[in-house]
Amino acid sequence: MVSTQNYIATYVGVKILEQGGNAxxxxxxxxxxxxxxxxxxxxxxxxxxLLAKTPEGIIAYNxxxxxxxxxxxxxxxxxxxxxxxxxxxxxxxxxxxxxxxxxxxxxxxxxxxxxxxxxxxxxxxxxxxxxxxxxxxxxxxxxxxxxxxxxxxxxxxxxxxxxxxxxxxxxxxxxxxxxxxxxxxxxxxxxxxxxxxxxxFKGEVVKPLKSSYRGYTLYELPPNSQGITTLESLKMAEIQETWKLRFDDTKRVKELVNIFILAYEDRNKFVTDPRFYYPEEDLLSEERLKRRLSSYSASEMKMNTKDTTxxxxxxxxxxxxxxxxxxxxxxxxxxxxxxxxxxxxxxxxxxxxKPEPRKRPLHTLSILMAEKDDESLIIGCAGGDLRPQIHTQVLQYYVDYGLEIDDAVYYPRFVFLGDRIFHEKRMNLPFQELDFFTNEVGVVQALKRKKDIYIGVADPRSEGVALPAN
Known part of the structure; x- marks a missing residue:
């Protein structure tokens, strides 16, 4: 199975698999x-x-x-x-x-x-x-x-x-x-x-961050990636039990925005090249995140929604x-x-x-992997600073609202841009409306495996397609 943001790339990937190549x-x-x-x-x-699951285990490379x-x-x-x-x-x-x-x-x-x-x-x-x-x-x-x-x-x-x-x-x-x-x-x-x-210059094999959300084991890329921001957001959402509200309930959206603000505050304070600094405190500890949730913030922040694939x-x-x-x-x-x-x-x-020689900056790229019993998911997107918000919403649609992974990607999303909330018209919210399907809320590709059945999803908000290989 191949899913990319471009039909030619998907076609080429399928052809390589059909010629006997591996993933x-x-x-x-x-x-x-x-x-x-x-x-x-x-x-x-x-x-x-790269974040990959192999018979030998999970591989992550920065x-x-x-x-x-x-x-x-x-x-x-x-x-x-x-x-x-x-x-x-x-x-x-x-x-x-x-x-x-x-x-x-x-x-x-x-x-x-x-x-x-x-x-x-x-x-x-x-x-x-x-x-x-x-x-x-x-x-x-x-x-x-x-x-x-x-x-x-x-x-x-x-x-x-x-x-x-x-x-x-x-x-x-x-x-x-x-x-x-x-x-x-x-x-x-x-x-x-x-x-x-x-x-x-040399990239490096890194150890993925590990967390959980409502029975699923989660993996994300460690700093200098903002992957930790996704894991913080999901753990705080679990603590706050946001799934008890309808997906387009204004109260749920405001609750998630507050959670995102706290997670991004942590990101901006702590995430950088770990060769220069790594926080001593475990940012993902449940006790710490409960304390964070009692300290709502009105920080001003600016979100970049930039290109990636x-x-x-x-x-x-x-x-x-x-x-x-x-x-x-x-x-x-x-x-x-x-x-x-x-x-x-x-x-x-x-x-x-801060800028320093031979240093990697805080990086917006991240990939979310989730596992439970005999199923696994990989979720990623184009979305810049918004990536943790997008990963959180897609996984929540799947886990909290019982949607299959394709519907979880298709479903309407909202984004918090630091000063305003925007949402696709398909959500019934009192905030600024975007078009029905728009890449302004990110472009997601996803893969699900359950036993030996695979589902690949390409976001209809792009020119991408998902195709199986024979």
Whole structure:
């Protein structure tokens, strides 16, 4: 089963499975295709995380990038400033999967993405929309994307050549002649990066956070990911028994918003690169969260709803959740060899999460896994800061209101943006209305396994599809 945010990526993933590849082979093929056809969401200039269930246990990998050694700003000045570019980790994640879990040749798995980049693909609706809304972009971006409309052919020949190099050895992205060319291209556009920033970079296998919600065991990615924010939100919702109210009861929504505020306060105070700081207190302890619930807050906070793409794939043995991102649409916009580079450094704030050299910022990417008896779920989404809210609502629809996982994804959602509550028109709420189905409340992909039956779900709020493999 494959579910992605793009029909071409889903098709490629299914074909890899049907050729005898496993879920990890398919995941790298899908990741590469998404990097080509959805360059506003993710790509070789961005980062990624993986959370997978295998017969040997659960695997989690953090391939989020660190800031350059020469970063010397106390505050990141603006959204697309060159100082926002961190070393991209996605290709390191490919390298990890390739060396540990793949069964097929990497060049075979990357062939569809190489072909799409070289020969061109039709610009999709979402990509065209984001291009039309992008302004004040760097010249290197404009030369490739400016003026492209839905249905136009877009060719990324330099990216195709980079993918060919990676298909022989992914490490060449980080220490080769290609790296020198990338570093020179970034330097010429104001990014204060050096070769050693790439050569020294390495993602890491991490231990997932573990919690529970109403009989389900939950797993999420640890800091610097905001996965802990989802687990805090769900545990506080369990304590408050929010499921006793109708899903669109105004009282339930207000209760959840209060819970989200507390969880985000903790995130903003405690979550950063754990190599620099890790809280001594167990943020997920029930006693602590009960105390938190007695201290409602009116903190002002701002939520970013930015681009990312998440997908799920299973081969009947392994279940893989994979998320990749540039952060904002087209990241920094700084482009080298058709690779658009991230602006993930904009995730730095102050306190424990202040900008420092070789540091990973607080990261919005996370993946939720839930297990109970003979069933398991993987839930992920595009949604930026809103991800914990979206993960919470989808899991609650499934657990609290008895919806099947496809209906749990389709059901209407609300989002709290820091100063206002927005909701899809299908909810009967006295807050600001959005359209009936809108990606402003996130784009979710999900996978459910019960015994040996799989259900894959692609959010109708996107161009994605879910397909089974024969």
């Amino acid at each position: 990890f082979d398919a995941a790298i093929g899908i990741s590469a295709v998404l990097s080509v056809v959805m360059p506003h969401t993710s790509g070789l200039g961005g980062d990624g995380f 391939a989020s990038g660190w800031s350059p050694k020469r970063l010397n700003v106390e505050k990141i000045p603006s959204v697309r400033d060159p100082s926002t570019v961190v070393i991209p980790g996605l290709v390191d994640l490919w390298d990890f999967v390739y060396r540990q879990y793949m069964t097929m040749d990497l060049s075979e798995v990357l062939r569809p993405a190489i072909s799409l980049a070289a020969n061109g693909f039709y610009v999709g609706r979402e990509l065209a929309k984001v291009i039309s809304k992008s302004n004040n972009m760097p010249r290197s971006w404009s030369e490739i994307f400016e003026g492209k409309r839905m249905g136009d052919i877009l060719k990324l020949r330099e990216l195709s050549e980079v993918l060919k190099i990676i298909s022989k050895d992914p490490k060449d992205f980080y220490e080769s002649k290609l790296t020198e060319e990338i570093v020179n291209g970034l330097n010429s556009q104001g990014v204060n990066v050096e070769l050693s920033d790439f050569a020294d 998440f997908f799920v794939v299973s081969d009947g043995e392994n279940e893989v959740g994979f998320i990749q991102s540039l952060f904002f649409p087209f990241g920094s916009g700084i482009t080298v060899k058709n690779i658009v580079f991230n602006n993930r450094g904009y995730g730095f704030t102050e306190g424990h999460n």
